[in-house]
Amino acid sequence: MGASKKESVEVDKKKNSKKTQTTKKEKHNTEESVLAQKQEGAATDYKELSADDDSEDYKSVGESEAGDGESSGDEGNHKSGSSEGLAIDGQSEDSEPDQGAEESDSSEDEVAPRNTVGDVPLEWYRDEKHIGYDIAGKKIKKKEKQDKLDSFLANVDDSKNWRKIYDEYNDEEVELTKEETKLVRRMLKGKTPHADFDPYAVLGLVRAIRKGYIKFDKPKEEPRFYMLWGDDASSSEKTGHLSYIPAPKPNMPGHEESYNPSLEYIPTQEEINSYQLMDEEDRPKFIPKRFTSLRSIPAYENAVKDSFERCLDLYLCPRVRKKRINIDPESLKPKLPSRKDLRPYPATCYLEYRGHKGAVMSISAEASGQWIASGSSDGTVRLWEVETCRCIKVWEFGEVVQYVAWNPLPELPILAVTVGQDVFLLNSGLGNEEIQRKVKELLHVETPTAPEDSGNKVSGWSWRQDDEHEGIRLRHFKSVYSVEWHRKGDYFSTVMPADILSIHCHLIAFLFLALESIVLCMKSISHT
Amino acid sequence: MGTDMEMDMDGDVEERRVQVRFITKLKPPYRVPNTSIAIPANLTRLGLSTIVNSLLKAGEDEWESQPFDFLIDGELVRLPLEQFLLAKGISAEKVLEIEYIRAVALQKEDEPSLHDDWVSAVDGSCPRFILTGCYDNLGRVWRAAGECTHVLEGHSGAITSVSVVNSEGTDSVTVATASKDETLRLWKFDNEEHSDQPSKIRAFKILRGHNASVQSVAVEASGSMICSGSWDCTINLWRTNVSDTEGDLVSIKKRKVKNKAEESQLEGEALSTLVGHTQCVSSVCWPEPKTIYSASWDHSVRRWDVEMGKDLSSIFCGKPLSCLHVGGEGSALIAAGGSDPILRIWDPRKPGTSAPIYQFSSHNSWISACKWHSKSLFHLLSASYDGKLMLWDLRTAWPLAIADSHEDKVLCADWWKGDSVISGGVDSKLCISSGISVL
Numbered sequence: 001m002g003a004s005k006k007e008s009v010e011v012d013k014k015k016n017s018k019k020t021q022t023t024k025k026e027k028h029n030t031e032e033s034v035l036a037q038k039q040e041g042a043a044t045d046y047k048e049l050s051a052d053d054d055s056e057d058y059k060s061v062g063e064s065e066a067g068d069g070e071s072s073g074d075e076g077n078h079k080s081g082s083s084e085g086l087a088i089d090g091q092s093e094d095s096e097p098d099q100g101a102e103e104s105d106s107s108e109d110e111v112a113p114r115n116t117v118g119d120v121p122l123e124w125y126r127d128e129k130h131i132g133y134d135i136a137g138k139k140i141k142k143k144e145k146q147d148k149l150d151s152f153l154a155n156v157d158d159s160k161n162w163r164k165i166y167d168e169y170n171d172e173e174v175e176l177t178k179e180e181t182k183l184v185r186r187m188l189k190g191k192t193p194h195a196d197f198d199p200y201a202v203l204g205l206v207r208a209i210r211k212g213y214i215k216f217d218k219p220k221e222e223p224r225f226y227m228l229w230g231d232d233a234s235s236s237e238k239t240g241h242l243s244y245i246p247a248p249k250p251n252m253p254g255h256e257e258s259y260n261p262s263l264e265y266i267p268t269q270e271e272i273n274s275y276q277l278m279d280e281e282d283r284p285k286f287i288p289k290r291f292t293s294l295r296s297i298p299a300y301e302n303a304v305k306d307s308f309e310r311c312l313d314l315y316l317c318p319r320v321r322k323k324r325i326n327i328d329p330e331s332l333k334p335k336l337p338s339r340k341d342l343r344p345y346p347a348t349c350y351l352e353y354r355g356h357k358g359a360v361m362s363i364s365a366e367a368s369g370q371w372i373a374s375g376s377s378d379g380t381v382r383l384w385e386v387e388t389c390r391c392i393k394v395w396e397f398g399e400v401v402q403y404v405a406w407n408p409l410p411e412l413p414i415l416a417v418t419v420g421q422d423v424f425l426l427n428s429g430l431g432n433e434e435i436q437r438k439v440k441e442l443l444h445v446e447t448p449t450a451p452e453d454s455g456n457k458v459s460g461w462s463w464r465q466d467d468e469h470e471g472i473r474l475r476h477f478k479s480v481y482s483v484e485w486h487r488k489g490d491y492f493s494t495v496m497p498a499d500i501l502s503i504h505c506h507l508i509a510f511l512f513l514a515l516e517s518i519v520l521c522m523k524s525i526s527h528t
Numbered sequence: 529m530g531t532d533m534e535m536d537m538d539g540d541v542e543e544r545r546v547q548v549r550f551i552t553k554l555k556p557p558y559r560v561p562n563t564s565i566a567i568p569a570n571l572t573r574l575g576l577s578t579i580v581n582s583l584l585k586a587g588e589d590e591w592e593s594q595p596f597d598f599l600i601d602g603e604l605v606r607l608p609l610e611q612f613l614l615a616k617g618i619s620a621e622k623v624l625e626i627e628y629i630r631a632v633a634l635q636k637e638d639e640p641s642l643h644d645d646w647v648s649a650v651d652g653s654c655p656r657f658i659l660t661g662c663y664d665n666l667g668r669v670w671r672a673a674g675e676c677t678h679v680l681e682g683h684s685g686a687i688t689s690v691s692v693v694n695s696e697g698t699d700s701v702t703v704a705t706a707s708k709d710e711t712l713r714l715w716k717f718d719n720e721e722h723s724d725q726p727s728k729i730r731a732f733k734i735l736r737g738h739n740a741s742v743q744s745v746a747v748e749a750s751g752s753m754i755c756s757g758s759w760d761c762t763i764n765l766w767r768t769n770v771s772d773t774e775g776d777l778v779s780i781k782k783r784k785v786k787n788k789a790e791e792s793q794l795e796g797e798a799l800s801t802l803v804g805h806t807q808c809v810s811s812v813c814w815p816e817p818k819t820i821y822s823a824s825w826d827h828s829v830r831r832w833d834v835e836m837g838k839d840l841s842s843i844f845c846g847k848p849l850s851c852l853h854v855g856g857e858g859s860a861l862i863a864a865g866g867s868d869p870i871l872r873i874w875d876p877r878k879p880g881t882s883a884p885i886y887q888f889s890s891h892n893s894w895i896s897a898c899k900w901h902s903k904s905l906f907h908l909l910s911a912s913y914d915g916k917l918m919l920w921d922l923r924t925a926w927p928l929a930i931a932d933s934h935e936d937k938v939l940c941a942d943w944w945k946g947d948s949v950i951s952g953g954v955d956s957k958l959c960i961s962s963g964i965s966v967l
Binding site for chain 2: 344350351368369370387388389390410432
């Protein structure tokens with residue numbers, strides 16, 4: 001663009017308005033074209049442009065009235081007074097639509113182009129008195145053109161007259177605004193019309209593009225090698241058939257098909273006999289044979305059959321496109337988080353709670369975090385102080401302790417323990433006197449009563465006071481696996497495996513409604 | 529003495545030498561002539577100590593060698609001199625000024641005093657006695673190793689922390705104990721009693737108010753108030769009016785008590801409660817009348833304004849903290865240790881980051897106690913679950929001394945009489961190590 005810009009600068013001197021039109025930026029296309037016109041018109045006014053050529057393009061001069069236009073002097077440039085400017089037509093054709101659009105650039109933005117002629121050469125209307133038709137169908141009369149005298153007077157009187165240009169397309173006079181005249185002047189001098197446009201930047205870009213520094217699109221990678229004789233399959237795929245599935249490739253002949261294969265390829269007589277024993281399908285299709293010379297090769301008996309089958313393959317047998325999924329096997333592996341993401345994770349062992357003699361089956365931390373209870377396979381439950389690893393209390397049960405769970409309420413330090421078929425609710429002995437009193441009250445059961453819950457045909461539970469361990473003992477009909485407290489501490493649930501027959505099946509959980517008295521007590525505590 | 533003395537230690541002429549001058553803040557018997565000496569550059573602390581000793585001996589015939597420690601540019605020398613200079617980038621061309629101090633080392637260990645159960649708390653702030661608390665719910669007062677003078681009875685739970693409230697009075701001493709039975713008790717006794725049997729004392733005031741074990745107690749400097757931190761995440765302030773005024777008498781709540789005490793005991797309520805921590809407050813410290821520092825298992829050290837009752841600032845480190853003490857330079861450095869074996873020291877006066885200015889990491893397990901020396905600017909001690917007591921100097925990253933006096937975890941430690949270290953642990957022993965010359 002820059003280069004052509006330069007051209008335009010040179011040509012400007014020749015006043016080749018067409019080029020200026022095409023070379024300017026599109027934004028200014030319209031304006032410039034008009035300006036080019038005006039330039040011509042204005043040029044005639046400016047004495048500095050005495051070097052103007054008079055090509056036929058300068059009929060714009062003639063555009064202005066009576067061909068002589070506004071010029072008060074230097075008529076040297078005008079051509080004949082063909083006011084319509086025949087040669088200009090060609091140019092004005094370009095300019096007209098632009099001019100129409102240019103209309104919008106000028107001060108009267110709101111006014112739509114009034115030209116109703118359309119895109120026809122205006123010379124058709126040269127001899128007519130009207131130019132176009134209005135919406136009602138009536139002819140639009142041409143404006144009366146000023147004759148020379150009038151135009152001269154107008155020039156003298158009206159200081160702005162030099163700015164007015166006759167818009168032939170719309171049949172009116174358009175006055176250039178100051179900005180527009182500035183633009184025109186700049187263009188005359190060969191500068192860019194808008195002050196803030198830097199042509200040198202554009203030139204730089206142009207040079208860069210030409211040299212290849214700036215690339216817009218990725219250059220196509222030309223394949224360095226290409227196959228002279230492509231595969232049937234690949235070439236036919238490109239033919240644009242939608243669901244073309246190539247025929248299976250016939251196997252290339254290998255060593256077995258040779259007329260004189262190595263000895264190891266040839267089956268022995270025993271092997272040939274064994275082929276007879278096999279099923280039809282299992283037999284090898286081709287038995288290699290050996291011939292010492294080409295002369296002794298017999299005709300291939302399956303020739304016709306083979307080619308027939310090939311033909312069938314090609315055009316008769318239905319083929320199914322197998323959708324092969326390319327899965328990267330690594331992507332099937334679950335994404336494990338890296339070690340860093342898992343931080344902070346426990347890395348060093350600082351405290352060990354020693355005391356149990358068997359495997360520790362379950363641990364549970366008290367609500368405040370000061371104590372831990374642990375149940376072990378040695379039949380004991382121990383209560384530990386977290387900070388110092390001190391064992392505060394030990395409860396002895398005969399059997400393996402499956403599960404321990406603290407009551408989540410900090411005011412009720414009750415420990416639920418599952419041992420065999422029993423669930424024990426133990427008073428851990430923690431807390432001040434008041435809490436201890438309440439816990440003891442709670443854990444006191446007078447008479448064993450049936451549980452009031454629903455849905456169980458067999459009542460297999462019994463509540464009993466257990467003084468040995470200071471708590472309540474619940475006997476189930478099966479061994480209990482675990483016990484969980486409700487968040488509010490009022491309820492707990494126990495889990496037992498369902499049946500001996502269905503060992504692996506889903507576990508049944510029974511929800512216990514605590515005895516009435518306990519419920520009331522607990523509720524009252526939770527409200528205080 | 530000549531101005532330039534050459535001490536030819538090895539007879540090797542090629543050896544590099546450094547010009548040094550020994551200076552000290554110690555009193556005259558320890559003064560060395562202020563001349564510059566050329567010494568071999570590969571000497572360690574021991575070698576330097578030998579030089580100083582021989583210099584002192586030259587001045588005074590009756591001199592007995594003592595171990596010295598050396599400071600260059602405010603840092604203790606722990607490497608051979610040459611390497612030390614290289615590491616610090618100190619030029620060996622000009623005369624080097626080495627300051628020497630008496631080396632801190634544990635010299636004597638007394639007979640450990642046996643308790644009946646774990647020794648969980650110890651206080652050595654009064655030089656006349658040692659106060660201990662034990663897991664058998666009793667507090668004890670010891671006059672010296674093995675000599676128990678008083679037994680403080682009354683708690684129903686293990687004692688977690690003890691503190692001497694007021695020992696200014698002529699003979700009468702007031703102490704406070706905190707226990708897992710959620711109460712604090714105040715005791716008064718006469719120190720001058722001498723009897724064969726330890727006398728049993730009951731508390732004259734019981735402070736109730738916490739909902740969970742009281743973990744730590746700290747006394748205000750004047751002795752009129754104490755604060756306690758507890759497992760219920762709060763800190764309570766209590767008044768310790770020694771005089772029995774009516775105002776403190778609160779109606780004793782009705783309760784089923786099996787063993788009813790005969791004497792009337794005052795019950796006190798908390799003056800105010802400081803709420804802010806989200807987990808157990810493991811340690812509290814009251815360095816100035818208006819500020820309380822507390823450390824907690826919620827990883828923070830908080831500074832509280834006593835009058836406002838609010839926490840002013842907090843320092844977060846990533847580990848639950850179990851011990852805290854304020855001391856050091858300007859009594860402003862905070863030392864805290866917790867569940868990782870690193871002893872951290874913060875300077876709250878420094879603006880900006882809350883990163884510790886010193887970190888001492890020679891322990892192997894939880895740090896259960898840390899205490900600043902009451903008079904020194906640089907010395908503190910720490911006790912850990914790995915059974916070791918370590919003496920630290922801020923000027924060097926290695927411990928000055930390690931005492932391996934306990935077989936099991938050490939639960940508590942303190943300074944006593946300015947030159948001894950007392951500690952109690954899971955092995956139920958109270959150990960006293962003395963002869964430490966800090967100043």
